[in-house]
Structures are given as structure tokens and as C-alpha cells.
Amino acid sequence: MYILVTGGAGYIGSHTVVELINHGYKVVIADNLYNSSFDAVARIEFIVKQHVPFFNVDIRDKEQLSKIFETYEISSVIHFAALKAVGESTKIPLKYYDNNVNGTIKLLEVMDQYNVKNIVFSSSATVYGDVTRFGDNSMIPIPEHCPNDPTNPYGKTKYVIENILHDVYNSDNKWKTAILRYFNPIGAHPSGLIGEDPLGIPQNLLPYLAQVAIGRRDKLSIFGNDYNSHDGTPIRDYIHVIDLAKGHIAALEYLHNLQNDQGLFREWNLGSGKGSTVFDVYHAFCKVVGRELPHEVVGRRDGDVLDLTANPKRANEELKWKTHLTIDDACKDLWKWTVDNPSGYNIDNYSWKALSANDLSNRSHTIKVDDTFKVSIMNLGATIQNVTYKDAPVALGFVTEQEYKNQSFYIGATVGRYANRISEAEKLKLSVNENGNTLHGGKFGFDKKDFLGPVVKRNKKENSTTLEFYLLDPHLENGFPGDLGTLVKYTIASGSIEIEYESELLGKADETFLNLTNHSYWNISTGSSIDGTKIKMATNKALEVDSKSLLPTGKIVDREVTGFAKGSAGIDTCFVLEQQSVQSVDTRSNELQTVLEATHPDSKVKLVVQTTEPSFQLYTADHLDVPGKFGPRGGFCVESGRYIDAINQESWKKSVILPKGETYGSKTKYAFESV
Numbered sequence: 001m002y003i004l005v006t007g008g009a010g011y012i013g014s015h016t017v018v019e020l021i022n023h024g025y026k027v028v029i030a031d032n033l034y035n036s037s038f039d040a041v042a043r044i045e046f047i048v049k050q051h052v053p054f055f056n057v058d059i060r061d062k063e064q065l066s067k068i069f070e071t072y073e074i075s076s077v078i079h080f081a082a083l084k085a086v087g088e089s090t091k092i093p094l095k096y097y098d099n100n101v102n103g104t105i106k107l108l109e110v111m112d113q114y115n116v117k118n119i120v121f122s123s124s125a126t127v128y129g130d131v132t133r134f135g136d137n138s139m140i141p142i143p144e145h146c147p148n149d150p151t152n153p154y155g156k157t158k159y160v161i162e163n164i165l166h167d168v169y170n171s172d173n174k175w176k177t178a179i180l181r182y183f184n185p186i187g188a189h190p191s192g193l194i195g196e197d198p199l200g201i202p203q204n205l206l207p208y209l210a211q212v213a214i215g216r217r218d219k220l221s222i223f224g225n226d227y228n229s230h231d232g233t234p235i236r237d238y239i240h241v242i243d244l245a246k247g248h249i250a251a252l253e254y255l256h257n258l259q260n261d262q263g264l265f266r267e268w269n270l271g272s273g274k275g276s277t278v279f280d281v282y283h284a285f286c287k288v289v290g291r292e293l294p295h296e297v298v299g300r301r302d303g304d305v306l307d308l309t310a311n312p313k314r315a316n317e318e319l320k321w322k323t324h325l326t327i328d329d330a331c332k333d334l335w336k337w338t339v340d341n342p343s344g345y346n347i348d349n350y351s352w353k354a355l356s357a358n359d360l361s362n363r364s365h366t367i368k369v370d371d372t373f374k375v376s377i378m379n380l381g382a383t384i385q386n387v388t389y390k391d392a393p394v395a396l397g398f399v400t401e402q403e404y405k406n407q408s409f410y411i412g413a414t415v416g417r418y419a420n421r422i423s424e425a426e427k428l429k430l431s432v433n434e435n436g437n438t439l440h441g442g443k444f445g446f447d448k449k450d451f452l453g454p455v456v457k458r459n460k461k462e463n464s465t466t467l468e469f470y471l472l473d474p475h476l477e478n479g480f481p482g483d484l485g486t487l488v489k490y491t492i493a494s495g496s497i498e499i500e501y502e503s504e505l506l507g508k509a510d511e512t513f514l515n516l517t518n519h520s521y522w523n524i525s526t527g528s529s530i531d532g533t534k535i536k537m538a539t540n541k542a543l544e545v546d547s548k549s550l551l552p553t554g555k556i557v558d559r560e561v562t563g564f565a566k567g568s569a570g571i572d573t574c575f576v577l578e579q580q581s582v583q584s585v586d587t588r589s590n591e592l593q594t595v596l597e598a599t600h601p602d603s604k605v606k607l608v609v610q611t612t613e614p615s616f617q618l619y620t621a622d623h624l625d626v627p628g629k630f631g632p633r634g635g636f637c638v639e640s641g642r643y644i645d646a647i648n649q650e651s652w653k654k655s656v657i658l659p660k661g662e663t664y665g666s667k668t669k670y671a672f673e674s675v
């Protein structure tokens with residue numbers, strides 16, 4: 001059974017989805033991305049290390065909404081989807097009523113149709129209105145029985161929806177309804193991967209202050225210091241978004257624990273019970289940032305009230321929920337999110353497109369570094385799909401996902417769990433090919449897998465962009481032991497792509513073995529063949545292989561390559577850099593060493609390959625054959641990695657065995673320049 005989370009790509013929704021999954025729930029997200037980005041969903045998946053079904057639907061579209069209920073068995077709905085800007089709601093009230101109220105009615109109709117009658121609804125402290133109207137402080141901190149009197153259209157939509165939910169419950173006592181009235185949610189996920197990403201000028205205190213701290217805004221305006229508080233600024237009940245997310249789990253569990261036929265309509269305040277002033281929060285955030293942030297006290301903001309502090313006793317007692325995190329925690333997490341993502345999910349020079357209409361989890365991601373260099377990478381196989389240098393393609397790639405699925409040449413793909421050949425694969429209980437070997441990880445290798453992510457980040461100082469993909473390859477996939485987690489990180493800078501691999505054994509075995517590489521076919525000529533490419537190598541030492549089995553004999557021999565002349569014999573050879581140890585499973589502490597330079601006299605383009613790895617397979621693709629697309633000698637591969645079949649050679653073995661608790665790693669860089 002799944003929990004449907006409407007608005008699950010948004011600020012509070014995304015954090016709640018993570019908590020739900022961490023608590024063992026299965027989740028489907030429905031969001032029209034009106035105020036959010038699919039990157040938030042990709043990052044949720046990255047945090048929880050699993051795919052989360054996502055539907056790009058407007059909740060007012062009953063037909064689309066029904067498809068979710070048809071596809072997944074939904075037990076309960078957590079309903080976040082709404083427009084939420086107080087100021088904006090006074091300008092376009094009809095849009096607010098239509099989206100929030102009408103959207104909820106449609107959702108309830110579909111739920112009713114599919115007999116799903118558990119709902120947790122995102123309400124707001126704003127339904128209480130100005131509680132100082134009672135004069136005698138009898139309603140501060142605010143209890144749930146405080147009379148409602150919202151003062152703006154946004155708040156009124158919440159008030160109306162609460163009433164609709166109440167009427168629905170009154171009409172059919174099987175409905176189990178939890179109304180959660182949030183106070184002021186702040187902070188971000190401690191990983192720095194998800195957080196609040198307001199469109200335009202932030203209206204709320206902390207998002208605004210964070211943008212001042214990162215240099216996007218000049219100074220914070222403090223709206224009035226003449227209130228009746230210890231420093232004259234208004235009091236709010238700020239709550240860490242992770243605590244708030246956990247409140248939803250508590251409410252959901254409360255509903256699930258009710259007898260089957262026992263309905264419920266009940267409101268709970270989610271707040272800490274502790275009020276803080278604007279200056280309290282300002283100082284807490286400045287402390288985390290490490291400096292005083294520019295600010296100015298200005299006049300009061302229309303509609304602001306002195307004190308909105310929750311009385312959370314009901315949630316504490318009934319839901320067994322209370323806040324654990326502090327304003328300092330929230331400031332720390334918000335600052336990490338801001339530093340790691342100075343423009344939120346929006347990354348300069350990055351764009352993506354979906355490769356299939358209904359599934360955004362497999363996309364093609366393009367980084368256009370500058371006018372000379374553009375790279376596209378897709379989720380399938382964390383594959384390098386396109387590289388253009390000075391408007392000319394320099395790597396082979398296809399357009400559609402199907403083209404990748406139809407071929408067996410590993411074009412641009414990440415190769416794993418074990419690049420190159422493993423002899424006597426049967427003995428190792430691996431899936432075996434017709435020669436009795438395992439090649440490039442077997443039938444369901446990494447090249448066939450949808451990687452999660454990417455997490456895309458911009459490093460302004462270095463003028464580079466990183467894309468991180470993640471794959472959890474299960475125990476015994478293709479026969480390889482252990483659950484293996486692999487991070488593939490691409491750093492794209494002007495003219496260069498650096499690839500970093502990092503793997504960890506996550507369980508079900510004490511050790512495993514692996515060897516990762518990238519299988520791009522480079523072509524820096526002006527035509528469809530690599531003929532004429534000149535090569536300069538850092539080594540002429542190569543592994544001798546048996547001509548039949550293509551497996552190493554254990555001997556190292558001399559082999560000289562200076563280029564791919566027309567009509568010359570093909571090359572498929574593992575060259576070794578004897579100065580690099582073959583004892584290390586993580587080579588990332590090695591310097592990146594230049595191992596090969598390729599130039600073509602017609603294009604005057606040079607490719608420089610550097611790696612921390614002890615060897616690389618140079619392959620001239622003499623067997624490449626994709627009719628109508630690519631033929632023999634259409635590209636060449638420089639596959640950095642560990643020695644071929646190292647797992648079966650006593651003296652090389654250590655470099656491919658990954659014990660639990662250790663990390664596998666490597667780095668390789670491909671750089672283009674004009675000569």
C-alpha cells in the first residue's frame with residue numbers, strides 16, 4: 001500500500017516524503033511542479049536511495065488523478081498541494097480558491113471513488129487570524145479550540161477546506177481526517193540536498209535572510225520593532241521542517257491505529273510551543289553564518305500580528321509527537337542548503353529533457369559550459385550521451401533511450417560491476433557469456449540500469465558543474481555478491497569531463513569485487529572514422545593476452561602505439577602504468593596522470609586522457625556495427641581501470657576486492673583543446 005503525497009515536490013512535501021520512506025512507507029508523489037522543480041524529486045531519490053514514483057499532474061484534473069489510484073494501491077493521502085503566498089492571495093483570490101479549494105474537492109471525489117478515506121491535510125496557523133483580538137492573552141499560546149478568523153484569501157482557503165473536510169466526515173463517518181495546523185516551518189534537510197526554494201523575492205524571514213547572506217539581496221528589512229515583545233519585534237513559533245515532516249508520520253500512524261470503522265476529524269497544532277522574535281532568529285542565523293548580516297528596521301508589515309505561538313499539548317499527548325530540533329539546528333541546515341545551492345534548484349547552464357513522456361526519472365541532462373563545450377549525460381547507465389567541442393561532436397551517442405537499449409556496444413556507458421573480462425566466471429558464480437567469461441558486468445550490467453539523480457551543483461569559482469548519479473545494485477545481480485552502492489560524479493568544466501567513481505558495499509556480503517570504467521567512443525576527426533588520429537602514450541607496457549580467450553597471461557610486454565593509420569591493425573590492449581600500485585582499491589589519492597594524448601590533423605582537436613588508475617584499455621572499435629549510425633573504427637575507447645581479470649591473478653587481486661567498510665574509488669579526466 002502506498003501513501004499518495006500531493007505537493008510532494010514542494011518544500012514541506014519533499015522533506016515529508018524522505019521521512020515517510022525512512023519510516024518504511026511506500027510513496028507516490030503527485031505535483032504539477034507549479035512552485036517546485038523535478039530536481040527536488042531526483043534529490044529525494046538520491047537521499048533515500050530508491051526510485052519514488054512521480055506523477056506530473058494537477059490535482060484539479062480528476063482523470064489524471066484517477067490514473068494514480070488505478071496504478072497504485074493507495075491507503076492514505078497527505079495533501080500538501082496548494083498555493084501559499086499570503087500577499088499574492090490578496091491579488092489573485094480566485095486562483096487561490098480554485099487551486100486550493102477546488103483542487104481539494106477534486107481530490108476528495110477521486111479518493112471517495114477509490115474508497116480511500118484517510119487524509120492528512122496541511123492547514124496553517126493562519127486560520128486563527130489575529131489572536132491578540134481576545135485582548136487578555138487567553139489564546140496565547142494558541143490552542144486548537146481558538147476560534148478561527150483568517151484575515152487573507154490564502155488563510156480563508158485553508159479555513160474553507162477544513163470545513164469541507166468536516167462536512168465530508170459528518171456525511172460519512174468512515175473518513176479519518178487529520179488537520180495539521182503548521183506554525184512557521186524553517187530549515188532544510190541536513191544533507192543540504194533539499195530545502196526551500198522560493199520563486200522570486202522571498203516573503204518569509206529566513207529564506208530572505210539566507211539570500212542576504214549568500215549575496216543575492218542587499219539587506220533584510222525588519223518589519224517593525226515597536227511590538228510588545230522583549231526586543232520589540234513580533235513573536236512566532238518556528239519549527240524545523242524535519243520535525244514538521246515527522247508530525248505527518250505521527251498523524252498518519254494515529255489514523256492507521258484507529259479501528260477500521262472508526263472515523264475521525266481532528267485538528268492538531270504542529271509547533272514547538274516556544275515563541276521567538278525576529279531578532280532572536282536573526283541573531284541565531286548570523287551566528288551560523290559567522291558575521292552580522294545587513295539589516296534595517298522599517299515600518300510594520302500589513303497584516304502582521306504580535307504573537308503566533310502554538311500550544312502543541314494536543315499533538316504532544318495524542319500523537320506522541322513533539323519538536324526535537326532547535327532554531328540553531330534549522331539555521332545550520334538552512335545555511336548548508338544555501339551554500340551548497342546558492343540559487344536553489346536552479347542551476348545556470350543546466351537543462352534537462354525527458355526521454356520518455358511518462359517517466360521523468362530517465363532524463364538527458366545537458367551542461368552548456370560555454371560556446372565551445374556542451375555535454376549531455378543520461379540516467380540510463382549514467383551514460384555520456386553527447387559531447388560537442390567547438391560545435392562538432394567528439395563522442396558517439398544516440399538520441400533516444402530505445403537506441404541505447406537496442407545496442408550492445410556500451411556506447412558512453414558506465415561499465416560495472418566489473419569492466420573488461422573475468423575468466424572462469426562460473427567458478428565465481430557470475431552470469432557467463434558464450435566464451436565462459438563475464439564481460440563488462442554481465443547481462444544486467446550498470447549500462448542497463450537507471451541511475452538515480454542527478455544532483456546538479458554549480459561551482460562558480462571553478463566555473464564547473466557537477467552531476468552526481470547513484471545506483472544501488474542488489475546482492476547477486478549478475479551473480480556479484482553484496483548490495484553495492486555506487487556514486488558516479490561528473491565534473492564538467494570548460495573543455496573537460498572528469499569522472500569520479502565511489503562504491504561501498506552496503507550489506508549481504510563481507511566483500512565483493514568490482515572494476516568501473518566509462519565506455520565512451522571518442523572521435524576527434526572531421527569524419528565518421530578515427531583513421532588518421534595521432535596518439536602519444538605515457539606507456540608502452542601492455543598486458544599480454546591469450547589470442548583466443550583474450551585473457552592475460554600474467555606477462556607484461558612492450559607495445560607501441562603512435563596512431564590509428566588507415567588500414568592499420570586494430571588495437572584492443574590493456575596498457576599499464578607500472579608506477580601506479582595494483583594494490584589499492586581506492587586510487588583517488590593518486591595524482592591524475594596523463595596517459596594518452598590523441599590529436600587529429602584535420603580537426604586540430606586534441607584529447608588528453610588522465611587517470612588515477614593503474615591501467616587503461618585502448619580499443620579501436622573494429623567491431624562496432626550500428627547500422628545507419630556507427631561502423632568499425634567509428635570511435636576509440638580509453639577505458640581506465642584495473643588490470644584485466646585482476647580478480648583471478650594473485651598479485652593484482654587486491655585492487656578489485658572491496659571489503660565491507662572500505663571504499664572503492666577512481667578518477668579519470670577527458671580534456672579537449674585546439675592545437
Ligand code: NAD
Pocket residue numbers: 006007008009010011012013030031032033034035036037057058059060079080081082083084099103122123124125182183184185
Ligand atoms: P510549496 O509551494 O513548496 O509546495 C506546494 C507544492 O504543491 C508545490 O510543489 C506545488 O507545485 C504543488 N501544487 C500546487 N498546486 C498544485 C496543484 N493544483 N496540483 C498539483 N500540485 C500542486 O509549499 P510548502 O511550503 O511546502 O507548503 C506545503 C503545504 O503546507 C501547503 O498546503 C501550504 O499551504 C501549507 N503551509 C505552509 C506553510 C509554510 O510556511 N511553508 C505554513 C503553513 C501551511
Ligand code: UFG
Pocket residue numbers: 084086124125126127182183184203204205206208220221222223224233234235236278301304308
Ligand atoms: N519578517 C521580517 N522581514 C522579512 C520577512 C519577515 O521582519 O523580510 C518578519 C515578519 O514581520 C514576521 C516574522 O518575520 O514577524 C515572520 O514572518 P514570515 O513571513 O516568515 O512568517 P509569517 O508568520 O508572517 O507567516 C508564515 C507563513 C504563513 C503561515 C504562518 C503561520 O508565511 O503562510 O507563518 O504562522 F500561515
